[in-house]
Amino acid sequence: MVFFDLRFETSVAKPVSAKGVGLHSGVPVSITIRPASAGTGIVFRRTDLSNFELPASWRHVARVSYATSLMRQGVLISTTEHLLSVLYSMGIDNAYIDIDNLEVPILDGSGQPFIELLAQAGIQTYKKRRKYLRILKPVTVEQGNKRISILPADSFYLSCEIYFDHPLVGHQSMEMELTPARYASEIAAARTFGFEYELGQMRNMGLIRGADLTNAVCFDRTSVLNPGGLRFPDEPCRHKVLDLIGDLALIGRPLLGHVIAERAGHAMHAALVARIMQDESLYETITFDQLASRVTHALVG
Numbered sequence: 001m002v003f004f005d006l007r008f009e010t011s012v013a014k015p016v017s018a019k020g021v022g023l024h025s026g027v028p029v030s031i032t033i034r035p036a037s038a039g040t041g042i043v044f045r046r047t048d049l050s051n052f053e054l055p056a057s058w059r060h061v062a063r064v065s066y067a068t069s070l071m072r073q074g075v076l077i078s079t080t081e082h083l084l085s086v087l088y089s090m091g092i093d094n095a096y097i098d099i100d101n102l103e104v105p106i107l108d109g110s111g112q113p114f115i116e117l118l119a120q121a122g123i124q125t126y127k128k129r130r131k132y133l134r135i136l137k138p139v140t141v142e143q144g145n146k147r148i149s150i151l152p153a154d155s156f157y158l159s160c161e162i163y164f165d166h167p168l169v170g171h172q173s174m175e176m177e178l179t180p181a182r183y184a185s186e187i188a189a190a191r192t193f194g195f196e197y198e199l200g201q202m203r204n205m206g207l208i209r210g211a212d213l214t215n216a217v218c219f220d221r222t223s224v225l226n227p228g229g230l231r232f233p234d235e236p237c238r239h240k241v242l243d244l245i246g247d248l249a250l251i252g253r254p255l256l257g258h259v260i261a262e263r264a265g266h267a268m269h270a271a272l273v274a275r276i277m278q279d280e281s282l283y284e285t286i287t288f289d290q291l292a293s294r295v296t297h298a299l300v301g
Contacts, residue, residue, distance in 0.1 A: 013122035020105025026209030081246030109191035135257035172237035190238035
């Protein structure tokens with residue numbers, strides 16, 4: 001388990017690497033997570049394109065249908081959400097992600113392999129004070145029966161609800177205050193999922209070319225096709241939380257607010273992030289010590 005000082009920025013202590021295939025593209029891909037200095041943020045580098053840099057920022061969101069893709073000057077990196085979810089939740093503020101193709105490898109379909117990579121890498125803490133983005137006013141994005149909101153809070157708290165018309169999914173929900181320990185034990189191992197009757201249509205759309213039962217949960221009409229079954233009874237909801245965190249990580253700072261997602265997906269996550277970041281009256285940036293001082297003052301007062 002990686003633990004860190006909430007007051008200061010961090011990076012990995014040494015490079016770590018992984019190889020796999022892209023979930024949607026099916027292409028082979030290698031990544032290396034490398035240390036980066038304080039203030040760098042998370043930056044992807046396409047090593048097959050002369051180390052072209054693409055910061056993990058909401059400003060570069062390109063496509064958000066079945067995964068979150070980033071693009072700058074025509075250079076694309078797809079399916080960023082699982083890796084960004086892990087880096088965010090485990091407190092990594094700065095890193096270079098060297099990648100030699102257009103899609104982050106899916107590995108086993110969850111965040112667990114990236115958790116294990118970070119355990120190998122270790123963590124280094126800098127002297128630069130970490131700045132948090134604290135929500136000041138409620139923000140909501142709605143579309144039909146789907147909605148995502150964020151409310152002011154002094155921690156990062158998540159409420160997520162999903163519904164799929166399947167006997168093993170149906171309505172699922174969970175709430176949690178995000179900490180590295182809770183993420184590692186309750187969220188990271190939840191895998192991406194899909195339904196057998198949708199596979200043909202998705203492949204015709206050029207999607208899930210790299211998907212199989214080693215990297216995704218697949219439901220038929222009544223059961224789970226994976227030999228080992230589900231890792232959690234509510235694995236789909238937990239994976240939606242994983243995705244949500246990865247998309248919120250594109251804010252570029254640790255978030256203080258209560259996010260409530262009701263049947264939301266990547267597009268709505270991205271819309272919420274853009275709405276927040278385009279209106280400076282909705283948030284403030286604050287250090288951990290400033291926040292702690294305010295909370296103490298409020299309790300004493």
